[in-house]
Amino acid sequence: MPQSEFESLGSTLLVHVELPQAQSQEDLKELQLLAESGGGDVVFCVSCKREAPDPSTFIGSGKVVEVSDAVKAYEVQTVIFNNKLTPAQERNLEKAFGVRVMDRVALILTIFAQRARTYEGKLQVELAQLQYEQARLVRGWTHLERQKGGFGLRGGPGETQIELDRRALRERIAAIKKDLDVVALRREQNRSLRKKNAVPVVSFVGYTNAGKSTLFNRLTNSDVYAANQLFATLDPTLRTVELPVIGKAVFADTVGFIRHLPHDLVAAFRGTLEETAQADLLLHVVDASDEHKEANIEAVNAVLKQVGAEDIKTLVVYNKADLIEDSADEIIRDDNGAPHRVYVSALTGFGIDKLLSAVSELLSDNLCEFTVKIDGRHGKLRSLLYASNAVDSEQYDENGNCLLDVKITAVDAAIIDSKTNGALSDTCMQEKKPWIQSNEFDFDSVN
CATH class of the missing domain: 3.40.50.11060 (GTPase HflX, N-terminal domain)
Structure with a gap:
């Protein structure tokens, strides 16, 4: 309704x-x-x-x-x-x-x-509601007599009426699933395009009211609705940002999780939540001031497991650091030296630089690393590499040649190579076109 x-x-x-x-x-x-x-x-x-x-x-x-x-x-x-x-x-x-x-x-x-705003969000919520009512209709259908509002259906006693209600539920559920399949196909096409263009996706997850949307807004200069209430954000939001070294990336704000999230709701939102499972990196946002934060972390991890996202690379972000006393102004690393946790305040901006640095470092696992040897003829190549923030270090050999240690995405490498008529490939000291190993990208599309 x-x-x-x-x-x-x-x-x-x-x-x-x-x-x-x-x-x-x-x-x-x-x-x-x-x-x-x-x-x-x-x-x-x-x-x-x-x-x-x-x-x-x-x-x-x-x-x-x-x-x-x-x-x-x-x-x-x-x-x-x-x-x-x-x-x-x-x-x-x-x-x-x-x-x-x-x-x-x-x-x-x-x-x-109440929160659903987009067409897909409304369909997903209605599906969850109808599946919830369908289960209750089978087990105790006479409760429909008292429905006066909300998302229930009205019905009266009698075998004929319950069969009519059951049929109406089945038909509406089937229709919604068909519509959601169309939306899912469109989402898959968009996801494939991002993968084709080698654009990494960073998905925000966390317990409801952990401050995901406020943090998302600060990082993307957006105005996604954020409020001190549970489930302030329901419909997912995608924004493109520029990261150091990495370049273009997509940040995705998603619905917050909660303990014992209704099964019907997880099932209905599976299509949206699967975006999380396809991400290159998860930012698990935690309310650092919440006394139940450890239980909340477990609740979020349980939902991530349900949607097949438990093995995605994750950075834990302790938000609302301005409300606690022991906030570390550094990147906390795991036993392998990789970024594991950062403390930030989306409200004051504390720790945002450390967060972006950690995100870039974790995403840099997907970068190509190689050395190019250039001379005075390759001024355009040198300029393009620096403009792309791809140069990690610069030195000179005994013959005066410039040696650039490069860290770059496959798509940027292919584009620069095209713009310089193959100069990047010709000057690479390792094999030619090492970025070809990142075969997710359609290199034939680069002109």
Whole structure:
């Protein structure tokens, strides 16, 4: 349904249930941020501990009475559980409270629907919503009677109605997948073009509200929407930047991750998230001031594994360094000497130079390195190599010839060789055209 038809959360009551299973633990503060990001006004919270969920109401009859009283006292419009509810539990709770009830998964889906702006983003969110409803339709279809808004479908009791609902869901899901296949084909064509032109891609990933978009804006001089709220950015954004030595690169800002990201959402956004798996480098942005940063890092790594991006070269970027005391103003390296972590502040600009240096160093693994020997006849070649920031060092031999140690991308090498009528190839002291080994590029396209 159209995004404008979403029912406001209004005054919201949160229910936080602590269960002994580690995988069931959620953060109450994070739930409050989610509710506020979804437009809710949190007026009260109820917390409790249970050994296991009550099959009928999740929280048991005593807590149902307590929450019901709070709903009346605070004039609550929406009750949000920090746990996943079954359709039957949701239905029983709504009957007891007399207001809308939703769980954490439905809340995240609602936020995503509010944030989607592009055609692809809206399709992906709708697909996730319908797949979520399809699963609930099979397990507990009578809950559709109470749908008054959000992303649900209206339906009434009766075998005929549920079959109609099922068919409508299947047909709409199939139509959305077909449309997304067309979008995916276009994305693959763009990706192939970037690969053909040997343009490296740097993808920003991280837990939601880690400051990815603010950092992206500072590095690319862009104005991507950034706010202190969860999932401020949903639709991916690509920008071209110039990096030292590397030259042109594409920076990609992506949606933030969260613990226990709904499976339907990961599946629906797989096409977009696969851009991450195709990147040459990941910038894993972490909120350095967050007390749960280690758990957040694990949550992001879990999603990266789901989309096949766990083996992509990664630089960990501790953002919001202005909010902590022990920020290192240096590139922290791993056991092999490669850049592993940097501290930055997207707000103040602290550490940005170190970040760009580390990115260039990690991407330079894909550069061609060779030495050229030139004399006075090759002034144009020398000028072009320096203009491309490709000269690593310069020295002279005993005969007065200039020896340039060159570090350059395959595409720039091919272009310079063409512009100098093969002078780069002729002056190379190793084999001719060593950049040909970087065979991703269509060298025949260089004129």
